[in-house]
Amino acid sequence: MSIIQLEDVLAARARIKRAVHKTPLMRSQKLSRMLGCRLYLKAEHLQKTGSFKARGAMHFLVNDPEPGEVYTTYSSGNHGQALSWAAEQTGKKAVIFMPEDASPAKVAAVKGYGGEVRYAGLSSIDRMNACLAFEEESGARVVPPFDHENIIAGQGTAMLEVLEDLPHFDVALVPTGGGGLLSGNSFVLKTLRKNAQIYACEPEVAADVKASLESGELKSIAYPATIADGLRNLRMGERNWAIIEEHVDGGLTCTEAGIRGAMRLYATYQKQFVEPSGACTLACLMENRDRFAGKTVVVYVSGGNIALPDYGRLVGEDEGQSG
Amino acid sequence: MSIIQLEDVLAARARIKRAVHKTPLMRSQKLSRMLGCRLYLKAEHLQKTGSFKARGAMHFLVNDPEPGEVYTTYSSGNHGQALSWAAEQTGKKAVIFMPEDASPAKVAAVKGYGGEVRYAGLSSIDRMNACLAFEEESGARVVPPFDHENIIAGQGTAMLEVLEDLPHFDVALVPTGGGGLLSGNSFVLKTLRKNAQIYACEPEVAADVKASLESGELKSIAYPATIADGLRNLRMGERNWAIIEEHVDGGLTCTEAGIRGAMRLYATYQKQFVEPSGACTLACLMENRDRFAGKTVVVYVSGGNIALPDYGRLVGEDEGQSG
Numbered sequence: 287m288s289i290i291q292l293e294d295v296l297a298a299r300a301r302i303k304r305a306v307h308k309t310p311l312m313r314s315q316k317l318s319r320m321l322g323c324r325l326y327l328k329a330e331h332l333q334k335t336g337s338f339k340a341r342g343a344m345h346f347l348v349n350d351p352e353p354g355e356v357y358t359t360y361s362s363g364n365h366g367q368a369l370s371w372a373a374e375q376t377g378k379k380a381v382i383f384m385p386e387d388a389s390p391a392k393v394a395a396v397k398g399y400g401g402e403v404r405y406a407g408l409s410s411i412d413r414m415n416a417c418l419a420f421e422e423e424s425g426a427r428v429v430p431p432f433d434h435e436n437i438i439a440g441q442g443t444a445m446l447e448v449l450e451d452l453p454h455f456d457v458a459l460v461p462t463g464g465g466g467l468l469s470g471n472s473f474v475l476k477t478l479r480k481n482a483q484i485y486a487c488e489p490e491v492a493a494d495v496k497a498s499l500e501s502g503e504l505k506s507i508a509y510p511a512t513i514a515d516g517l518r519n520l521r522m523g524e525r526n527w528a529i530i531e532e533h534v535d536g537g538l539t540c541t542e543a544g545i546r547g548a549m550r551l552y553a554t555y556q557k558q559f560v561e562p563s564g565a566c567t568l569a570c571l572m573e574n575r576d577r578f579a580g581k582t583v584v585v586y587v588s589g590g591n592i593a594l595p596d597y598g599r600l601v602g603e604d605e606g607q608s609g
Numbered sequence: 610m611s612i613i614q615l616e617d618v619l620a621a622r623a624r625i626k627r628a629v630h631k632t633p634l635m636r637s638q639k640l641s642r643m644l645g646c647r648l649y650l651k652a653e654h655l656q657k658t659g660s661f662k663a664r665g666a667m668h669f670l671v672n673d674p675e676p677g678e679v680y681t682t683y684s685s686g687n688h689g690q691a692l693s694w695a696a697e698q699t700g701k702k703a704v705i706f707m708p709e710d711a712s713p714a715k716v717a718a719v720k721g722y723g724g725e726v727r728y729a730g731l732s733s734i735d736r737m738n739a740c741l742a743f744e745e746e747s748g749a750r751v752v753p754p755f756d757h758e759n760i761i762a763g764q765g766t767a768m769l770e771v772l773e774d775l776p777h778f779d780v781a782l783v784p785t786g787g788g789g790l791l792s793g794n795s796f797v798l799k800t801l802r803k804n805a806q807i808y809a810c811e812p813e814v815a816a817d818v819k820a821s822l823e824s825g826e827l828k829s830i831a832y833p834a835t836i837a838d839g840l841r842n843l844r845m846g847e848r849n850w851a852i853i854e855e856h857v858d859g860g861l862t863c864t865e866a867g868i869r870g871a872m873r874l875y876a877t878y879q880k881q882f883v884e885p886s887g888a889c890t891l892a893c894l895m896e897n898r899d900r901f902a903g904k905t906v907v908v909y910v911s912g913g914n915i916a917l918p919d920y921g922r923l924v925g926e927d928e929g930q931s932g
Contacts, residue, residue: 331880550917557654557882557913559875590880594873595925602921 288532289525290439292477295470298439299446302344305375309333309444311451311584316555317568321575324582326455327556328448331564331590335399337516338444338467338588339368339431345440346429347372355379356426360410360417362388363516364589365431370401381426383417385409391593410519432466433523442470448584449478456581458484459538459567461588462495463517465526471586472533486530486537487570489514489545494521495530496537513542513600516563516589544569550601552587561592562600611855612848613762615800618793621762622769625667628698632656632767634774634907639878640891644898647905649778650879651771654887654913658722660839661767661790661911662691662754668763669752670695678702679749683733683740685711686839687912688754693724704749706740708732714916733842755789756846765793771907772801779904781807782861782890784911785818786840788849794909795856809853809860810893812837812868817844818853819860836865836923839886839912867892873924875910884915885923 312327330338343365347357358381359369366382373380380401384393385408396403406416421428430437444467448458458475462468472484486495492510506521522530540548548565552558567585571578592600635650653661666688670680681704682692689705696703703724707716708731716726729739744751753760767790771781781798785791795807809818815833829844845853863871871888875881890908894901915923 336880553882553917553920557659559880559882594876597876598921598925602918602925 288473289528290435290442290470290473292474294435294439295442295446295474298345298349298436299443301348302341302440302443305344305348305372306334306340307332308447311448312556314556317551321571322579323571323575325571326452326582326584328444328584328586329558330444331558331560331587335364335368335371336589336591337364337368337564338441338586339364340371341443342432342437342440342466343368343372343429344375345443346434346436347376347378349436350427352427354425354427356381356424357429358383358417358420358426359429359431360413361431362392362413364591366392366401367395367399367591369429370396370399374400381420383413383420385413389593395591430523432464432469433525435525437466438470438473438525438529440470441467442474444586445471445474449474452582452584454479454582455482455584457578458482458584458586459487459571460484460586461514461517461563461566462486462488462522462530463519463563465495465522465530467586467588468495468534469526469529473529476533483535484533485570486534487567488517488537488539489566490539490541492517493537493539496539498522498527499531499534499537502531512545512562514545514563514566516561517566538570538574540566540569540573544573546600548572549597553601558587559590559597560587561589564589611796612851613758613765613793613796615797617758617762618765618769618797621668621672621759622766624671625664625763625766628667628671628695629657629663630655631770634771635879637879640874643874644894645902646894646898648894649775649905649907651767651907651909652881653767654881654883654910658687658691658694659912659914660687660691660887661764661909662687663694664766665755665760665763665789666691666695666752667698668766669757669759670699670701672759673750675750677748677750679704679747680752681706681740681743681749682752682754683736684754685715685736687914689715689724690718690722690914692752693719693722697723704743706736706743708736712916718914753846755787755792756848758848760789761793761796761848761852763793764790765797767909768794768797772797775905775907777802777905778805778907780901781805781907781909782810782894783807783909784837784840784886784889785809785811785845785853786842786886788818788845788853790909790911791818791857792849792852796852799856806858807856808893809857810890811840811860811862812889813862813864815840816860816862819862821845821850822854822857822860825854835868835885837868837886837889839884840889861893861897863889863892863896867896869923871895872920876924881910882913882920883910884912887912
């Protein structure tokens with residue numbers, strides 16, 4: 287018996303449909319020609335809050351079996367923004383635990399959606415412990431970033447949209463950190479189109495999912511030095527892995543320079559502003575293009591949240607410089 | 610008797626429809642809230658070649674009463690790229706005259722579309738003279754960047770698309786350099802919706818159209834120091850002015866810092882990569898927001914072509930720094 291059923295994802299879509307965007311599936315003739323395939327981009331950087339995380343966070347809130355007034359999490363990135371937004375939209379309060387050295391841009395984004403920021407140490411363990419202590423003391427509901435059925439079903443709604451717009455394709459490339467997006471979308475794809483393929487995309491310095499798929503065991507990595515800050519976490523969730531192990535065809539990796547190159551391609555040819563984690567899939571396609579020659583490929587662009595000085599630094603330097 | 614008729618623009622649309630995109634009219638809830646109006650963006654940065662110029666160039670080529678094999682122009686920017694693209698699409702040859710100090714990115718873009726680059730001096734006069742000498746000697750057809758009926762009708766097709774997607778709105782804001790886009794679009798708007806307003810948008814250091822509208826005479830300016838390189842030309846075309854004088858309600862200006870701020874807003878909230886000339890209209894709205902409070906406003910985003918190091922420099926620095 288699977289952790290989620292197709293009915294759960296269909297129900298999630300109905301529950302969040304008015305709150306989130308159906309994002310465009312963009313065709314790119316220029317990039318298709320350049321890469322020798324028929325390329326489509328699932329534009330989740332145009333989702334509410336600038337990433338797919340809005341889907342899962344909103345679904346958790348509107349389908350919580352024990353609804354509360356205060357929701358909290360320990361993820362400082364896109365999930366923290368998404369939860370703050372979802373709480374604001376539904377009349378709830380969000381408390382986001384962030385590291386003491388969090389970037390002013392991320393703090394401002396959370397506050398901009400009405401979230402309350404609390405600082406807790408520097409490590410993710412510090413943050414998680416502070417968040418769980420807050421849950422204990424206040425009764426606030428913790429919204430995990432990926433390892434939860436309602437998050438997985440929420441993220442999976444993206445694939446329902448892809449299949450509506452493009453009923454048949456050969457391959458989907460999905461970025462993976464904790465595995466929320468990949469588990470939900472691989473489950474939907476393999477349930478509805480068992481012959482289509484789906485690959486996990488990661489920076490080569492953060493390839494725990496690829497290693498897990500190749501060994502058949504859930505692997506961890508040490509803190510990776512990647513510019514893709516959304517893909518830095520050390521280990522998938524247990525529920526995510528159970529789904530990914532069964533439904534994902536393999537792992538692809540890319541270099542840091544490849545991620546920067548993909549961000550540049552998005553800006554130059556698509557006029558789209560994409561964060562490093564969102565550009566990882568195109569980088570993996572570029573660095574594995576022979577495998578996908580002539581195929582119809584759906585690349586997930588997972589987010590577009592990056593501070594402008596960081597963006598300028600990553601895309602603005604000479605192409606020859608390292609990532 | 611007007612220089613163009615509505616029938617000319619309708620015919621232009623039919624002629625170029627398969628070659629150019631119908632670009633999206635994007636709704637922006639975040640920017641609408643921020644600016645106190647109902648804001649729509651006509652996304653011409655997503656047009657073929659990354660700017661609206663593809664419309665006019667293609668229309669010139671497919672509706673040339675004396676068709677030739679070689680087409681030429683002396684515009685080094687978006688029009689040069691658009692003509693190179695249109696020639697490649699229609700099996701013609703394009704020869705683009707560029708200044709000796711043209712940026713490598715612009716040269717590469719023209720060549721990328723199959724255009725031949727010829728260098729001619731440093732000033733726009735040098736370029737124009739070289740281009741006209743080439744016409745004389747070779748019989749190549751010169752495609753003017755704005756001062757031509759077929760260019761005006763081609764650019765005007767954008768407004769037909771806007772009115773299809775949004776039949777009623779209060780105000781359109783259109784950037785203007787030579788006046789090709791503004792003349793075509795103001796003609797269409799005032800012909801079909803005489804109560805809607807349309808404003809010319811320019812950097813305050815390049816406000817020849819505003820000065821012309823206020824004085825009722827076609828004015829020139831000295832070479833302006835603006836980051837909006839598409840809006841630097843010194844004087845509208847005669848045909849453009851004749852239409853603009855009759856149909857445009859007034860001129861708005863913006864600061865250089867405002868253009869940079871608008872580019873940042875597009876990146877941060879719309880995840881769109883926009884060039885300075887394309888961001889001028891939003892900057893004019895921001896700096897004149899009281900006039901448009903509560904109104905439904907269509908802002909033209911005219912292009913997204915800017916080299917990445919330049920983009921990084923313009924958006925990446927602290928907001929406090931000057932333009």
